[in-house]
Amino acid sequence: MEPRLTGINRREALIYLGYRGGALEGVEEELERCEELVLKTARPRAVWRRFALLPDGSLEGADFRPEGEDVQALLAESREAVLLAATLGAEIEALVRRTQVRDMGRAMLLDACASAAIENVCDNLCADLAAELAPLHLTDRFSPGYGDLPLSCQADFFRLLDIPRRIGVSLSPGGLMLPQKSVTALLGLADRPQPRRSGDCAVCGRFEDCSLRKEGIRCGRN
């Protein structure tokens, strides 16, 4: 199963840039160019692994128990979990850096497109996993740092997935990934269809202070 980057959600990219409606005169074509460039430059890579879930919520043979009520709720009906990591690679970063020198505007469009692109890679990966792992049903994906799942468990993801060697992403002492357009997440495998919660702001840990929500916009990620 190869990671796939199939498209860029333009609305998502625009929201990252603070777009709240209004004229897009001249921007559309530029956006299209940026999207193309991102699709051409990105080298998506992903790694994932299946673990059985033990009754105490830990992953079998992994010496890892994801903490927090959010994950507990997410995995309530699951008997296995998948850990995954995905990245667009270092090339995108170089492209943005380089573009910043001559045209900051285009660089930001590229960057926003790339953020939307890594989400697309993750969405595709989950769809492909769902197909491959049927008849099991996937839960939403949930990332370290979301809700009450601590960012510190990034280290476990890195250890268990061998992320630096397998997809060339490194982890800083503070728990950040480089290249920047990288994502880690876990999801559960259950016998029954699982509720979709993504896009539902009420379950997001940032419900109170999210500036997007206050303006009535959903980022689609929680």
Added chain:
Amino acid sequence: MGETEFTLLDGAMGTMLQAAGLPAGTLPETWNITRPEEVTAVHRRYVEAGSRVLYANTFGVNRLKTAGCGYSVEELVAAGIRAARAADRGEGVRVALDVGPLGQLLEPLGSLRFEEAYDIFKELVLAGEAAGADLVVFETMSDLYEMKAAVLAAKENSRLPIWSTMTFEQSGRTFLGTTVPSMALTLTGLGVDALGFNCSLGPAELLPLAEELRRWTDLPLILKPNAGLPDPATGAYALQAEDFARQLVRGAELGVTVLGGCCGTGPDYIRALGRELAGRKPGERPAPDRRGLCSASRTVPLDGRVRVVGERINPTGKKRFQQALRERDMDYILQRGVEQQDAGADILDVNVGLPGLDEPALMRETVKALQAVVDLPLQIDSSNPAAIEAGLRAVNGRAVVNSVNGDRETLEAVLPLCKKYGAAVVGLCLDKNGVPRTAEERLAIARRILAAAEAYGIPREDVLIDCLTLTVSAQQEQAAETLKALRTVSGELGLHTVLGVSNISFGLPAREQITVSFLTQALAAGMDLPIVNPNQAAVMDAVAAFRVLSGQDPNSAAYIERFAAAPAGEPKPRTGEPMSLETAVAKGLGAEARALTEQALESMEELEVVNRLLIPALDRVGERYERQEIFLPQLMSAASAACEGFEAVKARMARRGAGTVSKGKILLATVKGDIHDIGKNIVRVVLENYGYTVLDLGRDVPAEEIVRTAIQEDVKLVGLSALMTTTVPSMEETIKALRASGHACKVLVGGAVLTPEYARQIGADFYAKDAKQSADIARQVLG
């Protein structure tokens, strides 16, 4: 296995230790100290399987990774070497200090500095040599720059032989974009003893890469592949021992002499490999047929085809450039770099020599900053050996040095540096007595330079001769002499030649005619490395035409592409009505904004142009942005267009030696621990748009760096961004550090996690909910 010309390595260590009971989450290297007998037992199984070089269990040891484990780097390394040595029962096994990647990314992608990486490797190498290692292996690297730091650390601090292997993907690149030729050129140049590939792929996938590698180096080759590709769900590897060995033997047929296994392989694999290799001889290796210069990700072969060297990064006679150097305005210099690459340069000349400035430091900084944004090989241009060395050290790839000449002194000072760093070198046909008048005398100097270079072990392919252009209006007969010298140097000596051509036309009207005509004649005389201004269309047109006529541009494809957009001879269509500066800015038309500013400068003072034309134009755009009539990207292109206008003003002021124009400096950073920088970037654009100079330190910026810059640049307003609850504390620390430093400045914070209350709690002076508010606050603080 008996007598053999092959060196058999070992296989994986980590999985073997896990099988022996190493608990998940325990650093394997701590067993060197707590369970040395288990480590030795694994080594012993490899020796019995036929391994004659053992990689000690030190792959993950380094100051960054093993800091909290309770043992020092020296202890872990010494115990590791000892445990491997103990597996030798008279077989004459060699023990390698095994060194993997540091685990933190180097600049520019990460924040680990090259010099810091060097220090960490140095500590390892010193420990390894002291513990009695027979050699050092740097493996599994995907960053050529990290590998360079490692190799230099070993070369400069030990006498251990160095083996280097990197990890590639099937695409022929490492994760960080290093190509096979770049690895080969750079590491062969740095003088490693053997090189090759390990990990990441199986033997079958590595073979094509090995085939490519041997065209670029004559060093012994190493292959240490995985047992095929891993199964995504379980991580198990695909190949059994026999299949692995059968595939890997094809590597031996290519002339690879050092073989072993990486992830997923064990003693069986090594034994099977030994059996397959028994009685074989390494395949015949043709002499490498490729040479060239490179960055980490791009190679420019030196094969006689024309390669354009861009000359614009050079302060000589350029006031605006000099000002940029004095103010450490890297952005300006980087723009010159990107611009030249976009215009078609193949190599960039880098000259930052200006009296009164610290040239070595500037060279180091410039090289690093440049290679973060352009991927062209660099030509380190200086007459100061310390600056040359600083540049060569900082280069990621294989550079060329500009220049030496026939003088003993320069040859003795510079050639050893070229040798040490594996650089090519430009030799000028002049000496103490100046530029000789005849082609014969210049040829004699070229021979002298060549002989000196060869005496230092620099191969003749790496000696590029500059026959020197003199001004034709002053010494008319010299143009012909230069061409004559060129013909002999390239024809008889068979050396590559470089030539700065623009000098030829100095003092004449319509200079371009002379320059281009001379360039064409020089190219026809065999000169392959013109040093020119690639932004001059006529020059690049001439090169494009020459490439067609000399057969270097197959099917004229590049030529056709170059001229397909704009049919030759037709002038650019001009829009009828004259445009105002305000419209040019509003529409984001940079070139027009620049031209119109220049026009305005003819009749107005600089400050007047700024205050009466540029700033109001920007204000108008800002207002429309606030009313949401336009959206960020439009605002940004307006800002860049205005920047072009400001550039014109700055250039003019630099010519007059006057000061600068700015409403004040603001420092921006996404705090340590956070990578979300979209919001911060928006704030930057808006503030720039309001005429402030923004020092953008980027993301994941440590408090110390923010404090240091604030003090150094005397910044009065510092803006910090954080998007994650986990990084608010680091914002608080940054503010504390700023206060503790005693530097008087206001702190402005923003980002989705913050609220006005939070902001107050952590000691900020201001909170802004969005970019627009940040501009209001800036006005309040800075005016």
